[in-house]
Amino acid sequence: MTLLAPQPFRPKSAQLLSGLMFCWVLLSSAACQEDGASVNCTANPEQCGIDVEAVPARLYVDPPFGLGFGCVLMGCDEAKILTLENRGGGQLAITSVRFKEGSSEDFSFALYNDEEDPADEALEHPTIEKPLKIKDSRTKALSVTYKPTDGIADEAVLIIDAHDASLPYQDSVLTTVEVPLRSRVLGSVAFVPSTDTINFGYVAPDETGQAILTLENTSENDAVLTLAALNLTDENDAFAFTFPENPHANPGDVIEVALSFTPSEYQDYEGQLTVATNDTAQPLIAVDLRGTAFSEPGIRITPSVGQGIDFGAVRFGETDVWELQLYNAGGAPLTVTPSISALGDTDPNVFHMGSTSGEALAEIAPLESTVLSVYATPAGGGAQEGVLQLETTDPNNPLITVTLAVFGNAPMAEYSIEDIDFGNVVMGWQSDVVEVTIGNTGTGDLTIFSYDFEIGSSPQIMLGSAPDLPVKISPDDDPISFAFFLNGQSLGPANATFLLQTDAIDYSTARLDLTGQVVSCIDGCPVANGTPSCEAGYCAIGSCAEGYHDTNVAFADGCECQEERNGDDIGGNCSDKRDLGNLGDDCSDHAHSVTVTGNLHDAEDTDLYYVKMEDAGSVICDTFGDSFRAKVELISAPPGLALCVNIRASGSGCGGYTDYYDPSYCGQNSYSSNGSWSSDDDKEVVAWVVWKPDATPICTNYQIKFRADD
Structure with missing residues (x-):
């Protein structure tokens, strides 16, 4: 609503502004103070020194913020008064009172001279040519009436045009006031239909059956039920309705809808009536309609x-x-x-x-x-x-x-195994993956819903692979699989239980027990005559005990090769050779021969022997000389082992050997050196054994025979 602010009063003489009297203007009244006494300037403008004729007319509407109507039921006829007052000087000319476009037609108004007795004859509606004039401080009554015609909340706006009557309309400043009007509907409407199905029963063809559908307003507040629309959704013309003349009902009242059924053929009929109301909780309801033209049961x-x-x-x-x-x-x-x-x-x-x-x-x-x-x-x-x-x-x-x-x-689950033992797993290792398959030996699909390890299961036992869930297995499908492994992280036993939830009829919860033992490297990979190594993730020989060797490079038999002489290895050079001492011929006091046994424990191993052979003689032995012979013979040896011999003159000492296979000295099974009848043929023999270049060492003993013969 637009209200014009009041204009200030103009005193007759400017001298009054500096006198003992001071005036001020409020929205609703003007007052002066003279010698401490308050004077009502509206009632006594002359005492305030005001020229009434010089103050412009001003429209004031009371109440200024509009009207609200609380009687909203059908039959209500509520009237309220708007007071139109001239709070200025001179005369106020009201040229128009009208409703704004779009306002509800349930509102009406009339103008009267006296608001206290509005029963007197109503005034004509003002026009520009015949305005309604109001003198200063005088009022007129504007009576507004609300008569609701439906259950919908209504709104309207009254527009009042006014100007100072001291000037012609065309020369004046027009004041326009808008006053809002509203009906106050508290709460929402509610209703109940008499039935959700109307059964007309048997009606002969071309005859008509009648029925009534009632809609009761069950609202607990002042809310009017309004029937907005009816619609038939059947595919024939057998059903019909009559829209009620009064489609509104106050709380406790009903709206009646007349329905009819007129079959045209021998058949049963079905339809549906859609009812639209202003009930926001159920703005649309459907009522089923039934009727039949059959007289017998069907x-x-x-x-x-x-x-x-x-x-x-x-x-x-x-x-x-x-x-x-x-x-x-x-x-x-x-x-x-x-x-x-x-x-x-x-x-x-x-x-x-x-x-x-x-x-x-x-x-x-x-x-x-x-x-x-x-x-x-x-x-x-x-x-x-x-x-x-x-x-x-x-x-x-x-x-x-x-x-x-x-x-x-009736699905039945079949498991390939019901428990898994991973055995010993070295700490830091992962066991082999063990797979469990599940098939369906019953009828219908077997469904696996969920799986998980039971609470308290060792976290070292882990699920490697599993199907996405849920998974269905028909009797014709291949089994599905779950894979498990043990990840050894701490010494000791590792136990777990894996639970499967299925719809198998034999048992819906399957338990798979998994066990294992996490052990140390020594316990998990015992090595004969040595110490294991597990860093590579598998059992290996870390080191052999003193005097033992892993000749065949195989973990299974550990350090299988013990050095000859119970671990006192024969060296491959003169400083740690085996000195066999002296051998002699038939005339010598020394032994004639010696047989030695040894082994080569790896590809780099060499055994070196040194022996002196004496060609002896005396007056009674070999008087006329002898044919002395120094001989070295390989009696037995593993494949790939070679005998090497260097027969040297007496006094040569230990030497003349190699630490590798040299065909000049190696490769024969027997070496000898024959002496002469006329000389002393003492010899020094250096013999050694090595592996041939392409040989694969194995821990097998060899035998060599050294002999001094006539």
């Missing part, structure tokens, strides 16, 4: 059972239900007697009903229905069959036969 079954009832797959021991709606489409009561039986090898308790087989159901009234519940509870896996028979009083369908079928879903 059965209709939904869903259709022409192809029988197939329950599909139902889990063993569980129950599924098929609900049949038996509808009487005729005009006379219908009686139905159901019975059920099993076929073939099917257990007689697989199929059953909510009612007793062979007993009649409650009579079904025309255009009404009842529900027959048929149940299937598989007694095992696989296909199971039965039959449902319905004896009726429908002359066109006295006996209805319905086949029944269900597939017993």
